[in-house]
Amino acid sequence: MSLAKITQVKGLALAVPGDDIDTDRIIPARFLRCVTFDGLGEHAFRDERTGPDGVDRPHPMNSDQAKKSSIMVVGFNFGCGSSREHAPQSLWRFGFKAFVGGSFAEIFFGNSTTLGVPCVTLSKDDLAQLSDFVQKNPTIEVTIDVEKLTVTAGDKSWKASIASSAREGLITGKWDPIADLLEGASKVEKTAGALVYVAKN
Amino acid sequence: MAKTLFQKVWDAHAVTQLPNGQTQLFIGTHLIHEVTSPQAFGMLRDLGLPVKYPHRTFATVDHIVPTNEIKEPYSDPIAQEMIEALRKNTKDYGIRFFDTNTGQQGIVHMVGPEQGITQPGTTIACGDSHTATHGAFGAIAFGIGTTQVRDVLATQTLALNPLKVRRIEVNGKLKPGVYAKDVILHIIRALGVNGGIGFAYEYAGSTFDNFSLEERMTVCNMSIEGGARCGYVNPDDKTFEYIKGRPFAPQAADWDASVTRWKSFASDPGCKYDDIKVYQAEDIRPTVTWGITPGQAIFIDEKMPALETLNAADRLTAEDAYKHMKLTPNTPIKGTKIDVAFLGSCTNGRISDLREVAKYLKGHKVKSSVKAIVVPGSMLTSIQAQKEGLDKIFIEAGFEWRGAGCSMCLAMNPDKLVGDQLCASSSNRNFKGRQGSQTGRTILMSPLMVAAAAITGEVTDAREVFQV
Numbered sequence: 326m327s328l329a330k331i332t333q334v335k336g337l338a339l340a341v342p343g344d345d346i347d348t349d350r351i352i353p354a355r356f357l358r359c360v361t362f363d364g365l366g367e368h369a370f371r372d373e374r375t376g377p378d379g380v381d382r383p384h385p386m387n388s389d390q391a392k393k394s395s396i397m398v399v400g401f402n403f404g405c406g407s408s409r410e411h412a413p414q415s416l417w418r419f420g421f422k423a424f425v426g427g428s429f430a431e432i433f434f435g436n437s438t439t440l441g442v443p444c445v446t447l448s449k450d451d452l453a454q455l456s457d458f459v460q461k462n463p464t465i466e467v468t469i470d471v472e473k474l475t476v477t478a479g480d481k482s483w484k485a486s487i488a489s490s491a492r493e494g495l496i497t498g499k500w501d502p503i504a505d506l507l508e509g510a511s512k513v514e515k516t517a518g519a520l521v522y523v524a525k526n
Numbered sequence: 527m528a529k530t531l532f533q534k535v536w537d538a539h540a541v542t543q544l545p546n547g548q549t550q551l552f553i554g555t556h557l558i559h560e561v562t563s564p565q566a567f568g569m570l571r572d573l574g575l576p577v578k579y580p581h582r583t584f585a586t587v588d589h590i591v592p593t594n595e596i597k598e599p600y601s602d603p604i605a606q607e608m609i610e611a612l613r614k615n616t617k618d619y620g621i622r623f624f625d626t627n628t629g630q631q632g633i634v635h636m637v638g639p640e641q642g643i644t645q646p647g648t649t650i651a652c653g654d655s656h657t658a659t660h661g662a663f664g665a666i667a668f669g670i671g672t673t674q675v676r677d678v679l680a681t682q683t684l685a686l687n688p689l690k691v692r693r694i695e696v697n698g699k700l701k702p703g704v705y706a707k708d709v710i711l712h713i714i715r716a717l718g719v720n721g722g723i724g725f726a727y728e729y730a731g732s733t734f735d736n737f738s739l740e741e742r743m744t745v746c747n748m749s750i751e752g753g754a755r756c757g758y759v760n761p762d763d764k765t766f767e768y769i770k771g772r773p774f775a776p777q778a779a780d781w782d783a784s785v786t787r788w789k790s791f792a793s794d795p796g797c798k799y800d801d802i803k804v805y806q807a808e809d810i811r812p813t814v815t816w817g818i819t820p821g822q823a824i825f826i827d828e829k830m831p832a833l834e835t836l837n838a839a840d841r842l843t844a845e846d847a848y849k850h851m852k853l854t855p856n857t858p859i860k861g862t863k864i865d866v867a868f869l870g871s872c873t874n875g876r877i878s879d880l881r882e883v884a885k886y887l888k889g890h891k892v893k894s895s896v897k898a899i900v901v902p903g904s905m906l907t908s909i910q911a912q913k914e915g916l917d918k919i920f921i922e923a924g925f926e927w928r929g930a931g932c933s934m935c936l937a938m939n940p941d942k943l944v945g946d947q948l949c950a951s952s953s954n955r956n957f958k959g960r961q962g963s964q965t966g967r968t969i970l971m972s973p974l975m976v977a978a979a980a981i982t983g984e985v986t987d988a989r990e991v992f993q994v
């Protein structure tokens with residue numbers, strides 16, 4: 326299976342500030358009543374965007390900028406809570422191809438990486454600068470360089486981080502691990518054979 | 527070299543190092559449910575791959591199952607479609623399914639232990655973030671995403687980075703009316719909802735030694751609320767006793783060897799931890815959340831924090847929380863009116879939870895303004911409770927007695943909050959909208975505190991209501 330090498334993500338950016346934004350907020354549970362991921366994009370952040378009266382609320386995701394953006398700038402512990410892959414799936418289907426934040430919940434991070442969506446982190450101060458910059462300069466493109474580990478916007482540039490395994494997978498086009506996992510079948514059998522509880526029953 | 531349980535289990539299951547530096551880790555036990563598996567089976571079909579070890583995957587249905595409706599088709603056609611998809615997938619691939627007609631269906635994190643599938647020294651994965659529950663048995667158990675469910679189905683392995691290990695020691699004896707739920711809420715409050723990122727939590731100390739397996743499960747269950755993907759307790763005689771005789775437990779001839787093997791996985795004396803935190807059981811009081819993250823918690827007799835006392839980032843979340851919860855900073859939480867009481871979930875829907883509440887409930891009545899429901903986490907729990915007459919005690923007190931499932935823990939079945947109802951809940955998440963209404967409000971607490979709230983109609987101290 327050959328996948329695209331993701332060395333850079335370029336595009337307009339949307340700031341969605343706030344820490345501890347959980348996956349129930351990103352995609353409310355009622356939209357998990359489905360057997361495919363199709364159509365999840367339109368429900369991303371649904372209950373943050375629309376009030377109980379059905380009227381749109383002021384939320385970054387309701388702006389024109391959201392429709393034009395492919396990078397989301399978030400806070401700390403983004404994507405905490407449930408393991409639902411529906412969360413990155415809905416944002417990806419909405420149009421976001423990368424995230425920049427202070428930190429990411431682990432399962433969200435893994436789910437995104439396997440979709441080929443980089444989640445890079447900046448230091449607290451740098452993140453505040455970037456968030457401020459994109460809110461003031463919505464038409465200036467942001468570039469995430471996964472290989473060089475930088476985020477640049479206009480004449481500004483910040484140092485970014487990402488788990489080295491995720492970086493390696495993204496830039497070599499092996500962000501979906503299935504091919505590598507299938508490769509070692511004989512080794513898998515050896516490991517399994519040594520585990521009493523697997524061999525029995 | 528002295529090793530932690532985490533390292534030993536990891537080493538025993540490591541297949542190889544992948545080109546990106548991750549470990550290919552063998553997953554001995556895979557649990558699936560109806561919400562996060564259908565897309566994984568779809569991917570498997572697209573790739574034309576078989577399930578590699580079908581006898582090591584076990585399925586049940588929990589999130590979408592209505593708790594007040596047995597007959598199919600369910601009134602929600604999507605729920606019906608989801609249960610049928612799981613029936614088809616498990617049948618096509620030869621996977622054992624604890625379906626609703628087996629008498630063994632229940633929340634996935636209850637079914638594994640009940641069946642004796644959850645065992646020490648094993649790796650367990652499930653497309654569900656509360657999989658750490660199984661760590662109570664000394665297993666390394668991860669919550670995974672749907673693409674990873676595909677990986678396990680196709681290869682019985684995952685690509686993972688090892689975790690650091692933080693030992694969280696709680697010593698001493700909990701005071702009456704203080705429970706395992708209070709312990710984990712206290713830990714999360716202390717370490718933060720993201721304090722566990724990158725860590726596995728090893729829970730230890732005399733408090734955990736004295737805990738039953740069910741109490742250990744309550745704590746391990748909420749590891750993820752503290753940011754830790756995985757949490758465990760070292761296996762001991764209580765662990766082995768719990769497993770003995772269950773359907774998937776080792777047979778008599780293999781029993782002694784199994785116990786010896788299981789014991790060998792416990793962390794060695796003198797092993798190195800990446801971090802150690804120590805708490806004293808006597809310091810913990812009944813704990814309740816006031817906000818929209820599980821870390822926003824206080825003792826029942828404390829005031830909610832004043833905004834000025836919080837740092838800038840916490841203040842932002844707190845402002846949002848107070849607005850959503852319609853609560854006032856720097857005032858007591860005690861006395862806050864509730865509308866709904868929910869007793870259930872994979873955190874606190876076990877037989878010991880029901881027994882403990884029933885013990886105090888006799889002679890009390892749920893306040894007329896409160897809707898109170900009790901939802902055993904599994905069919906086996908429900909049957910056991912009925913055998914002991916617990917259902918009658920709950921019904922007599924004014925609770926609705928329901929069938930097994932996730933119920934009001936999350937909004938995927940008919941049990942939902944309406945409008946801005948406030949729910950006293952024994953579940954694990956107080957996120958905005960979690961219980962099915964966008965403006966609905968959740969306060970997390972122990973089962974006995976839920977019962978006290980149901981009776982008085984307000985958030986209150988169970989120790990006073992029940993003279994504990």
Ligand code: SF4
Pocket residue numbers: 588589633634635654656871872873931932935936953954
């Ligand atoms: S009871 Fe709640 S937390 Fe547990 S598996 Fe069900 S929905 Fe998830």
